[in-house]
Amino acid sequence: MIKNYIKIAWRNLKRNKAYAFISVIGLALGIACGILIFTLITYHLSFDTFHKDPDRVFRLYTEWHDDGIGKSNGVPQPLGKTFRNDFALGEKTARVINFRNPLITITKGNEVKKFQEEDGIAFTETPYFDILNFPLLKGDKKTVLVAPGEAIITQKMAQKYFGSDNAIGKVIRLDNKVNFTITGILKDLPPNTDRRQQIYVSYGNMDEYTDKRREENWGGVYSGSEAFTKLKKGVSKEQAEKALADIVKKHYTGRDLKVWFFKLQPLNDMHFNAELDGYADKKYLWALFFIGLFLIITACVNFVNLATAQALNRSKEVGIRKVLGSLPYQLFWQFIAETALITIVAVVLAIGISYVALPAINQLFQSEMVFDKGELALFIVLIGIVVIFLSGSYPGLVLARFQPILALKSKLSQKHVGGFSLRRVLVVTQFAISQVLIIGTIIIVSQLHYSQTADLGFKKDGIVLLPVPSNDKAKLSTMKNRLNGVQGVDKVSYCFRAPASQSNNTTGVNYDHRAEDEHWGINVKNADEDYISTFGLKLVAGRNFFPADTTREFVVNETFVKKLHLKPQDVIGKILSINGKHTTAPIVGVVKDFYNYSFHSEISPICIMPNYNNYSTVAIKMNMHNAKSSLASFEKIWNETFPEEFYSYEFLDDTIKKFYQMDTILLTLIEAFAGIAIVIGCLGLYGLVSFMAVRKTKEIGVRKVLGAEIRNILWLFGKEFTFLLLIAFAIAAPLAWWAMHNYLKDFQYRITIGPVIFLESILLTFIIATITVGYRSVLASLANPVKSLRSE
Known part of the structure; x- marks a missing residue:
């Protein structure tokens, strides 16, 4: 019996090659995405699970309960x-x-x-x-x-x-x-x-x-x-954290007793806790899980659409089978066999696509993922069974319920193949998913563009950063003079890091000899007197500090002044103490705020001060027209200054791009999955239009005989998909807004989700859908009306 099912299924698929091809491609794309997302999620969930007794292993970390709660691993x-x-x-x-x-x-x-x-x-x-x-x-x-x-x-x-x-x-x-x-x-x-x-x-x-x-x-x-x-x-x-609280009581005094907390982080939380330098936020894994699920559902929906569109074409076959004694359950399993055959081919193709795509995914994540053959085999078997019955059950039931007399007389109508309204629901579902992904892509692109093009408060273009491996005064002075002599160099500055950096030093601060330190920390920027001009920082009050090897004067930012509820002029000349009052000097200038982290974080109170012992970078502002020769000169001078060290350089704008590495990865994935969802959705829409063309064959013939023009015929199809896409958009828009609103919460400085984004999404969807529907609609409108009227 099974052999017979498979043989007949193979014949049917050979007879309907276009239907089989579209079905296989749609399912293969959906399953391939499922395999890759499953591999990605299981890979991240496996991090550091191989240690013995992982439930008893913890990392100690720090919390500061002051002006908000800060954390550090x-x-x-x-x-x-x-x-x-x-x-x-x-x-x-x-x-x-x-x-x-x-x-x-x-x-x-x-x-x-x-x-x-x-x-x-x-x-x-x-x-x-x-x-x-x-x-x-x-x-x-x-x-x-x-x-x-x-x-x-x-x-x-x-x-x-x-x-x-x-x-x-x-x-x-x-x-x-x-x-x-x-x-x-x-x-x-x-x-x-x-x-x-x-x-x-x-x-x-x-x-x-x-x-x-x-x-x-x-x-x-x-x-x-x-x-x-x-x-x-x-x-x-809890017992261990109580002991850590006792350590605080023993080693801290005064206000610090209420500020410092030490806690334990479980081993299985380390990979996912972004606040404690974790790599992968679990909410993004959940997002990928649902994207994978939706893509598989979209592929199954596409299959159902195409299968039911083909149902009328197979009505006589079903009628003959029933007259010859076939029972409904036999017809049902016959269609399940066809679905299984398509699914098996799709699974094989999906595995091939996954193996080809995995190196690109590894390169994107800078990971070393491999397919676990045991886990993958189990997943493929489960997903195959689910897809077969999810995709095949409904069309199989539709075919099994055909009445043989109506089928043989070609009297079957829309209601006999499950109703056109169901296919409308399916297409709406497909395009709602596609539009959510399209809106998500547009918003992430817009936020990244904003992050990389907005005014950061300092200049980032044309600035190259070289390491400073030694703080020898004579060497540093000589190297700076030589670098300033290179053609195309505008400014040279020694500093700990650039204004925006992933490596920062925050310490306590006391202003104007107050009895108590401020309830917030200050971000310390060790830099020489050329720092402000090299990075284009703008003074709003006072002056730059004078050249010095050690800290004799401070320059602070506007946020520092705002924290004190003062005006920039009010702090000039006041005494500032940092590092537990080990460093004390007057404030001589206030600079306009600049971003010292990524847009994910707020601008901190900042002080800039000279201290050659802490210089680890030399920043060179240069003319990019002479970049090649300038970089060669930098390397020569640097190697002559530090012959025992390892030379490297980096452009500042490249370091800033690293702030948004995970956002860029997420964007790449969303773009890929949105593209696949659109392709699968278009296949489903093509199936719907094919069904409409079959159902409206006689109507189109009558209209053409009565003088209807091609554009009138095209509108028969156009008004249908326009209505469906608008419904899909009405469903997708609030879902996408909610998801992207939560995504943008991770940015302290972010774009506004405005109507233009949604208009771009619906316009793009209409263009794609028009291209998809247009081809099949034009074929139907150009059909010979005589043949159309003979079709029944």
Whole structure:
């Protein structure tokens, strides 16, 4: 019986090649999107799930309850040690301090190799590898990193640095400061972990590498300073957080007791918590899930439309089968067999599309996703069964209910194939989904365009940023003079970072010797006297500070003044103290506000001050017409100044684009899925028009005989799809507004969702639909009326 079903199904599909082709393409696109979205979601949900006892592993983090609630995944450096020594709640506790883009130097004889490691380096306490499951392939796990001067690296790094040589016992040099001997080799990190550092060195060398005061500094938080703990069995998160509250009482005084809070972040929250430097917000995964679901539904709807449009063409076949004794359930399963055959072909095609598209998805996300064959096979089987019965059940029931006498006499009408109203509902559903995605695309494009073209309060074009690896006064002075002498260079400034940066330093602030510090922090910008002119900042009161190596004067921004409820002129000459009152100087100028983060965050109170010890960047404003020769000159001067370091450069506008990396990724996905939804929707609309053309064959013939022109015939179809698209738009517009309103909430500075966006969406949809409907409508309107009247 099954063999017979399949054989007949194959014959029917061969006879109706266009119908089969459109059905297969529509389903394949929908299923391929489902496979890719399923892979993407399961990949992100798998992050750091491979560690032992993950429910007992936590990261400590900081909260400040002051002018609002601020959070950081970093903690004061002494916190982890204090929690471990003062309380017996953690089975293991370890500190790990991460530093980005370090220089690794390897010397072999006269050969010196230099590597800039984007994944960074981590000063690590030994228990870290008891808390997290990163297996050691070579070396003694009990003693590794215990003694100062030790390092462990991954297999990948060992191959990169030493090739086929044994890496154990080899020496690497960090930032031309500290030597480390490799005593262990880690198994390569799995792709589904947020712990990206592949070089771990002894925590005992921290004082040698950076400021010794960090070890006793409870007032500063560096985002790379992390602490992990694995709680003992039976110890709850609440008990541990109570202990952390006791630490606050012991190490803080005055108002700080109400400001500082330390809490525990579960391991499974780290990848998804954007407030604590998480990569993927779960709401975006949910959005992708529903997009995938809607695309599969859209593909199934398209299939149903095409199948029911074909139903009238098969009425005589069904009538003959019933006369010869076929039962309704046999006809139903016959159609299910056809659907299954189409679905199987579509699934095979979808798998092929998915394999071709996955590298592009990996490149977009900078990930290493692979198809899990077990999970994928289960998903494909389930999705195949769902699609077969979701797509095939209704058309199968329609065919099975045909009355044989009416079928053989060609007397079947619209009501016998399920009613035209159902197909209207299906097309409205398809285009409502398409229009939601189109509106979403337009809004995200508009927001990104606004973010990248709006006035940031500083100049970003034509500014190149070079690293400053050493704060040697003589070297810096000489290099600046040489850079200023390069043709095409307008300005040169030393600073910690550009005005807008992902790396910022915020500290407490005291104004005008007040008895109590302000209830908000200030963003510190270490920079020389050329900073304001290089980046085009505008003074609204006072003057720029005079040249100096250390902080003798401050320049603040308008937000600082507004926080104090004063006017710019009021703060000139007043004393400002920061860094726990370790740095005190008068305010000499106020600059117009500029964005110091992305548009996702509010502008902070800012102070700009000279301090050559904290300069890590040289910013060069240049004429882009001479860019090629200028960049070559910069490299030559830089390499002559720092011959032992690794040269790199970056344009400021490129660094600003990185603020919106996830938004750009989301836009790319939405554009792709919107395009696929439109293609599938157009196929469904084509099916509806085909059905209309069959149903109105005689009517069109009569109208043409009575003198109707082609445009009148075309309007028969046009008014139908116009009405449907307007209904779809009425449904899609509020849904899209709600979704995009929530998306834009993540931006402190954002566009307004105005009527123009919705007009653009409906206009684009009408153009696409007109092209789709036009071809089939023109064919119907040009048909010979004699043949049309003979059709019945």
